[in-house]
Every structure is written in C-alpha cells, then in structure tokens.
Amino acid sequence: VGERTPPDRLLADLEGLLGPAHLLRDPDLVAGYAQDWTGRWRGAPLAVARPGSTVEVAAVLAACHAAGVPVVPQGGNTGLVGAAAPRDGELVLSTRRLDRIEPTTRSAGPTLLTGAGVTVAAAHAAAAAAGFDFPVDLGSRDSATVGGIVATNAGGERVMRYGGLRHHVLGLEVVLADSSVVTRLAGLPKDNVGYDLPQLIVGSEGTLGVVTRVLWRLVPATPLRVVALAGVASVAEAVAVLAAARAALPTLSAAEFLLAEGLELVRAHLGLPAPLREPAAVYLLLEVAEAPRPGRAGAAEEELAELLATRDEVRDAVLARSPAGRGRLWRLREGHAEAIAAAGRPVKLDVAVPLGELARFVDLLPTVLAPGVRPVLFGHLAEGNVHVNLLGVGPDDVHAVTDAVLRLVAGLGGSISAEHGIGVAKLPWVGLGRSPADLAAMRAVKAALDPDGILSPGRLLPASV
C-alpha cells in the first residue's frame, strides 16, 4: 500500500494539471459550487476542479484516488436531493467545461453527441438546428446539464410521449472511480456484447462514474405546438380527462397538473392575471405537438379543442398557439419552483403513485401533515408524478414530515423518488422503495466499481441496510 498524497500536494498537482483558472480555491469562486440552489445542502469542499476533457477528468480521479480524497461530480447544480452538493473536504468535479457538441453520422437515425456539461437548452438548440427534437425537457433546462440529467435519469415533461430518459441514451462515455474510461459511443441500435454498463450509469447519481459524453437518440421535430389550460373540479376528473386525451390525441406531448393553491402562489409571485374566467380546484395543462403534414394542418389543435369542448369535466379552458401565449401558460406551471422558493424554504419531495391512486394520495396527504404545514402540489399527471412542496415545516420537523409523506406514498404502491433521485435527502427511506436483497445487490455493485468509496460517498445508498 502506497502512501497517500497529502492534500496540499494534491491541490498543487491538480493546479498543474488543469491550470490555475480551473482549480478554484478562492471562497468567492467556490461558493456557487458549495451548496445546492435551494440552500438545503452545503459543505466546505477542498476545491473545485473544472476539467476540460475526458482525459483531464480521468487524471483528476486518479489524483484524488491516490490522495484518498472523495470526489463529487456536479453538473448544473440543479439537483434537488443533495447528491451533487459537496460535503466537507470533498473535491467538487464540475463537468460544465465539457460543453462540446460533436458531429455524428445519421446512418442509424438522428443522434446528438454532447459533452456532459452541455445544458439541456443547448442540446435542444442543437437538435433543432439539425431538424429534430431533443426528447427530454424539464423546467431547469437553462442550467441543468445533460451529464446531470443522465446521472439522475431525470424524466421531465416528455416521458408520456417519448418514454423515460434512459431510453434515449444510445451510448455514453464515463470515467470510473479507478480513472479508467469506458466508451460506448458506436450508437448501434443492436449491440449485445456483455452487460449494459451505460444503463447502469444512468440514474446512479455520480456514485459509479463521471459521465463525460452522451450519445442521444433524437426524435422527429414537432414544431406545431398548441397548449391548453383546463379547469376541472378534482384530481379524479383530471385523470379522466387525461385518459380521454391519450385516446383521442396521438400528438399529446405533455400533461401537467396544478392545484388552485399553487396557481395562486405563482400568480401572486409573478403578478399574472387569472388564466380562466372562473377559478378551478385543479388545472390540467395539455400540450399537443406535431410535424407539419400536407392536408393535416391544424389537426392537432382541432382534436384538442374538440376534446376540451366535449368533456363534461372541463369547466373552462384556454388555448394558446403562439410562442408567447404558450409560454404564458407554461409559466404557470414552471413558475412553481421559483414562487415556492420565494415563499419559504420548502421540503421538496418528488414522488410517484400509480395513477389510479393519485386522487387518493392528494386527498390523504393533508391528514399526515402537522397543522400549519402548507402543501403545494403539482406534477406530471400521466406518470402519477407529484412534486410535493411543503411550506412551514420547521428544521426539526423535516425528518418527521418526510417520513410521513413517503410512508403514505409507499403504502399506495408508489415510488419515494420519481425523478430527483435519492442523494442524501431520501437516504433514510430507501428501504421503502427497495427490498434488503435489492439494496444488498446495489451495494455489491457500488463496492465492485468503487471499492475505496471515492465517488460521491454517502449518497444514494445508506452505509448499511
């Protein structure tokens, strides 16, 4: 066993490797990497390394391995479970400089090869420039990086139409804890040579490797978009309208739900007028998106309008076809995170329940909350994916309220993490989602690929079952 590199020597080595501009130690520069954007998790990292290539990522990992210094990879730092926030003494490995988009061939369909630090918005722009759509979208698109959403398996708003994120990852490049580089970027639609390590990396939250490049499958462009906001009386009615919409609208591309309280919070925060003539208890945001087709112009909008006109549950609805009008309706949904943050520091729990249990979950939730706790719910309807935001929870009560909500979710056959992951926020409740045998297998995989626990220790898996 060799001696460990002392921390000072490590920092000097990393500075030599990356250049002083890309090893950040100045507290002012480090600050933006040292805590998550909600302010719930923070640490005092040893430094922030900003490698500019896969080779540099590998060199950083090798140096940290030799020094026994844990590394936490960080993309856009938009995560919500503390997976990418450093703990004291860790090195933050920022992937933001890995922001190249490289050319690919089209021989097996349209693809996009992105560095891990490319933002989701930049990936959208590149896909659009090539005449296609990027299949994953989410509210944090301007900051979130593709490496981060791969590490999180972030689902977002388009899962209903295109399936989950992992199905769009045709290949990736990843630096493992031992600094070895696994590259699978051939992009062949059929390639059965051994275990699918890329799929193991997707959703591993930085605990198994640092994603450096991702090969994405693109989807056909659907530039003709129409958004509707419909008011209904209950979650059950929203679910019924969704079922009808899925059957009638082959172009349905998003189905989000909002509740009256969240809508009012967003309106007050952003100073927006009421979207409908009469307030509703539940709002359904539906989007249809299609490619231009000869002889079918406006078909999606007609189908959407007809659905809204003929479903008895819909009390009132508005449609928007212009980019500005669509943006105004989406703002009511995507403004939630900001409006909630302005109202206090929420407990944020991202859960999913079977769709048939969604109305019951929304009904039962208040019964497990202490008086004074204010729930604000919204989410992706088709997956029963609810973003539970709880305002008015004191610091000492976070654990108890989280426990109560996640037990309710598990009792309804749901998932304690629909898309945000486990990180550190949900560590104590992993056993509500996975059996001891399952956790033991995960732990064996982690120990196999990172025996020294260098990568994101203390995230995703509790130290013992």
Next chain:
Amino acid sequence: VGERTPPDRLLADLEGLLGPAHLLRDPDLVAGYAQDWTGRWRGAPLAVARPGSTVEVAAVLAACHAAGVPVVPQGGNTGLVGAAAPRDGELVLSTRRLDRIEPTTRSAGPTLLTGAGVTVAAAHAAAAAAGFDFPVDLGSRDSATVGGIVATNAGGERVMRYGGLRHHVLGLEVVLADSSVVTRLAGLPKDNVGYDLPQLIVGSEGTLGVVTRVLWRLVPATPLRVVALAGVASVAEAVAVLAAARAALPTLSAAEFLLAEGLELVRAHLGLPAPLREPAAVYLLLEVAEAPRPGRAGAAEEELAELLATRDEVRDAVLARSPAGRGRLWRLREGHAEAIAAAGRPVKLDVAVPLGELARFVDLLPTVLAPGVRPVLFGHLAEGNVHVNLLGVGPDDVHAVTDAVLRLVAGLGGSISAEHGIGVAKLPWVGLGRSPADLAAMRAVKAALDPDGILSPGRLLPASV
C-alpha cells in the same frame, strides 16, 4: 467455511424439493436440455431441475451454491451462442414451468406480467386477448421464452418500430446467485430509487441471475397488416428504399432483407414457387401495421403500394394482406434457419454494421472467406443487423473463419453480436467489441453479484482480459 454438499446429497435434496418429476436424471429426458438445437454445444449435465416457482428457483440456487455446483439457466433453448447449453457437471435450471401470466392493473398503461417460461407466442396471444400487441417478435416465437429473450436482450423484427427489447421491460423479478430475490414489479413509469438492476440483468445471458417474472409494456394493437416483397438490384438499393419507406410510411413495422441465394435455398427446401416474376439479387420484405381508424381504412396499404410503384429501384413487388398471403411471404424470411440447417451445420454469426456500411460489408465478406465456404445472409435491415450463415466450413476452420468475419465487422464500426449475445461462441472476440476498461468493469460486476462463479460460468466474459 462450511463443507460442500456432495453431489449425491445435492440431487437427493433437489428431488425432495421439486419432486421426482421435476428433477430429471434419465438420459433420455435430459437429452433435450443437454445440447442446443443446432447441435453445436452439448454437455453432460448433473441433472435438469424444473422449479415451478420463484421460491423453488431460489432454493435450487441455494442448494447448488452450498454444493459448489454451477447452474446454467435455460429457457426455450433456442439460443445461438451456447449460453444456455450445459457444460459437464453443471445443473440445468429450466424455467419452462414458470409459465403463468398474471393479471396487472392498467393504471399506467397496458402491461403484461409473465413468468419467465412463457413463450413469446403465448405472450403475443395474451397481449392480443387484452387488446394490445406484444412489442417483441422473432422467428423462434413458438419455443423461445420471455425469460430467455430478456436474458439475451433479443431484438428481433420489431426494433425499428418500437425500439429494443430492454425498453419494454418495465420491471422484473430475478433470483441472484446467492439465492436472494430482487423483485421490481411496481411498473411505475418513473421510479428513480438507486441503480436500475433490471436493466443490468437484461442481456446478461444468465450470468448474473435467473429471471423468474417479467413485467412488459405493451403497445397498441395494429391488426391491419400488409406485407410486401420487393426485388432490387443491390443492398445499396435496398437501403435507399428503406430510407424512403421510413420517411413515407409511419406504419412501417418490419424491414427485412434476403439475398437471392438464401431465397433459393428456402424455396428448394420448402418447395415454394418463385415469389416474383423475375428473380432479383436482393429482396426487401416490408410490413406495415396499423390500428383501424375511421376514414383511414387501407391508408397504410395505399402508402406502401405507392412507395413500391414510384421507387425506381423496385423491379417487381408483390403485396399480401390476407393472413395466409402474409405468412407465405414471411415464410421466405423465417424459413432461412431451417433451410440452412438442412443444408449443413453452419457457422452462425449475428452481427450489425452501421447502415451506411452494410453494402460494403456484404461486398467484402466473400473476400475474407476461404474458397468453398458458402455464405447465406439475411437480416433486419434498419439496424444493419446481418445473420451471417456460413456453410461448408470444416470443424478445424470455425475459429479462423469466425475471426475473419468478426474482424471485418469491427473494422467497419459494427458489433460482433447484434442480438444473439456472446455465450461461449464469441468469447474469444469480446475484445473486438469492448475495451479492456469496459471488460474489467463487467468482470467486477460479475464478481460482485456472483463471487463464487455459480451462474453460467465461462459464458459472456473470458476468464481474463
């Protein structure tokens, strides 16, 4: 360290556990499990265990673990790389009795919950009875089991339309080498709690666990099917027609290619007339499939007919809409395996190349073969997936000819195994498809989940890099 159970005691224990009817030791009964259907791999197994439940599978694995006896899981025994054929002294664990289809809820879309031993044909029938389609299909559907196709990540004929097999696996139950049972059958479309162990199991060829149940995503039923066989002059022309078909036919559900020599072999073997008035060098089998839609009856057939009529490359074509007519055309494609087997014992290599390299691969292949070797090629055009069958290769030349073909494939940026896996057949060439770092990571995963090497040892991964 405890003492190992002696083999006789193990067999007695297993017989007690499963009953004498389900622990096969009679050579006549064992014979069907002891070699693959092509006769290329065979062994003298200790016995064949036929557990009837997940609990029994776990008990069999626990007993074998205690005895240090390796286990090879086997489904329909239709594999083509020797992964499921026993080696001397191994226990064959047949999953065929796990043939239940269980009810599921529909709350997150249509699903099917099958035991591992359900055949693909039975899964199709169950999906159809529920008003949906099963998204995976392949020629061996009457024998191949769903557990086997999951273990192989078998792609088959519908990948072009629906994507690869793994994307249809919503969840599964697997017994790991240590006899622990991992169950993920909640079927939530978003569920980000830790590593995706099911995706790790898909394609692991029986080396990481025994699949016992699979939760499938179903796809909308498309009972209106039309099949066309078109003659073109070259593979390059077939690729061009495919590109046009993909752009013009949203209902395109299969695109297979045959070459003249294979078609003649099938015709001679089955005594079939020529399908077209004039023979062609290359045949393209196209299928469109759609759901009945008011006002759109026959649209897919019209689009297909128009495509064939307007593409200059198409010299002649026939269309079939009746089940019998469609079956006759498909028989020309699916009869290949049988006709080739009747002509000799072929070397079977299932490869993929980037579609842009397919014509070059077909042209170059004869240049790497010894005189007297007769190639018969066919496959799934959209994925550049070629089933290479080589007749006239002497037993001493199998390694050399395999080596030559797989190096050609790798040189063109292709995969040495598109859908059949590695098994034992392609072990020496795994390094053509994966880097040393990649193989080391796979080996670490294998060692983590099966430290004693009980499950399918000697398959998929060579003993050292």
